[in-house]
Amino acid sequence: MLDTFSLPFVQEGLIEILLLSIPAGLIGSWIVLRGFAFHSHAIGTASFPGLVLADGIGFSAALGAFGAAGVFTLLSALLARSKQTAADSVTALALVACLATGVILASDVFNSGANVDTLLFGSLLAIDSSDIWLAAAAAVLAVLTTLLFGHHWLAKGFDEDSAGRLRSGSALFDTALLTVVAVTVVASLSAVGALLISALMVVPAATVRLFAHRLPILQLVTIALVVVEGTFGLWLSVETNAPPGATIAVVSGAVFALAFGARALGQRSGVRPLAVATALLALTGLAAGCSNQSTGGDGPKVVATTTQASDFVSEVGGDRVNLTGILQPNTDPHGYEPRPSDVMAVADASLIVRSGGHLDDWTEDLIRDSGSNAKVVDLSRDLPVKLHGGDDHAEVHGGKHESDAEDFDPHWWQDPLNVQAAAAEIVTGLTGVAPENASFYRGREHRFNVQIDRLSKGIKNCLKRIPANDRKIVTDHDAFGYFTSRFRIKTVGTVIPALTTEAQPSAGDLADLEETIRREGVKAVFPESSVSPALARAVARDTGASTDYSLYGDTLGPSGSEDATWLGSMKANADAIVRGMSGGRFGCFEVSDG
């Protein structure tokens, strides 16, 4: 058990939890006593537009979250003035107003929101020093306000009548309480994320409240309980390789269930906690079955971020590289949350290969958190072909537009030429950490290049069977710019109007898309393997286009299948696209149907 806590990233998570336990105990007790659970949940979720704005304009996420929390509080105060609508309805309406603003900002103003959901979900494994300072500030503020205002809040919390006598200052005290709640919630966002904030702020205090009847006892025992649950949850998550936020939520929920059961039965036997703890361990063990796998090869330890980067490293490195891939096949990289084994693999690695762009921009957090000093190879840095993000797909030549570095379309591996350049980068990287294998890696790179050339030629030949006028496709999100520009296919439109899968289309956009599909005679709409196909199906239903052929956009195919390699997935994509464009009459490479 102590081994786990000697890892630097676990220690940072632990410090964060210990700091947050203070406001969680002091203020969490108030949240439960005053019935502010909805408010504290809402203020966390309402930070969404602030995060989108911070991401789009480029200022600190915490500042964005604070701003949004301020607007939310103001909005609920304004709506509450009429006094004809109950407090909970007002909270719901103010929250919904904030969320709708966030969606509109993400879909229609910035066309992005790429970093937003990692912030909404948060992780104890990706804590940096500013998060710890924020938590410390929340702790200090909680202690100060409790000392200053505690007795006034008490009067109102337990007895509305005596609070009436203190009316003169009660609005001020309430404002102070709500401010501390907001600061604490924003400080906890990066640790557990908006949806699980109650795991720290409400559930432990509610558990202690079942037994404690005096406020100081309630507050102190809650602090102790948060410390115990947080430490145990963090340890359990590292041992079972589960995300820590969700683990802590389930642990604290189970402790509540236990306490609730014990109170309902009026008994406190020692057997019961043991039984629940065992059940818990079994449950998290269930989640642990899917840890990422190292190839166990003989050679330098290498971590690759995306499924494609992973595949390129194994093509070049073969069995003389000990490779760990972080993203699993068929998962959407836009919604990645780091797991303990990822941080440990990064800490051990001597070389880190990343794909680049917003698809794996969490890599920097992982490297910083693990204390790793591995060499990092960003495959997207010196590509022969680079496309702009957005609709125009203007070409950028690698290295010449440094200012546009953030703005490129990160799905570069859809162009075989880029993959050859990436393979060369990987050889340089690998040779740097294992010079003795240099000729071995170069030999494999050569073989890989021959295969890539054969693939390109194969795809080109296959596409020749489609008349130039019929080479039109509609894809789910904008992930195939490189493929279509290399092989001269016209992308008529995309269902989701952005490079990320998180934006929402408008009715007008979809209607236009349907119009275009009819006018241009597009035969197929291609859903992506890692994205829900509902929208693509809806468009296809109206236009008579088919959605039978799905493409690998952000991720490779499931492990074990032929499509698990980049070569395999490119063949499958080309086959699907040709089948789609020819109305199912023929495909490429004689890949089996379905």
Next chain:
Amino acid sequence: MIDWIAEPLSHGTTVRALVEIAILGVISGAVGCWVVLFEVSYSAESLAHGMFPGLVGAALLGVPLLLGGAIGIILAALLIATISRFSGDEADTAIAVVVTTLFGLGVLMALSPESPPGIQSLLFGDLLGVGDSQLAASAAIGIVVLGILWLFHDRLLAIGFQRDAGPSFGIRPGFITALLLALVALTVLVGVQGLGNLLVAAILVGPAAAARLVSRRIGPMMLTAVLIAVIAGVAGIYASYYLRTAAGASVVVALLACYLLAAAAAAIPVKSRVTAVRISS
């Protein structure tokens, strides 16, 4: 003008979105009135997260997702009712405990390699991606919900307006609250399928809160809420069609605008309204 109204109707996605929002408007306008009277807005907002483990479980076992989601969300509603009844605390706290635990459980279950890709997006849904089978399911659930509302109308009314009066009429308030939470759960299920959990709270709480401002009696209040929900929903989709804004968010903005209008109307004292009418007549 007629062209302006008819043009969006030539697109299947828009038509289905309009039908879905109309069905949802009728159900949630009616259920929403009870949500506002019983003050259970938090449930309306958060229950959707509680169905996550149900969805993942259904996907892992290979049963229809809607069934798994329904079981998960109703289980969550009943747990909330039980805990808030026995712990003596605010229902708020019970909701936080149940929903947080279930959501955490769902996240852990979704780590299983057998869980299908994009299951999280089922939690969020998309108004324009609604299919015919989803419309049929929405209508069927809607009929069930409205039927139960009609059957229990008097008992809901007795508890909703006077929480303490229940026992004297031989009604168990605990049972009625649990029943209401189950109905909210079913409504949320319909809403989330097509519209995502963002919109659910807006359409459940917004129209009913607006209706409460302008009508005192339950009958007119329900009628007003249903009308507001349907009109604002349709207006939101037309806005999304012509102004090219995200569909779900546009509906929310229209719903909030209705609430603000009602609040403004309610803020004008009754006396001056009467005078205004007299002067104008």
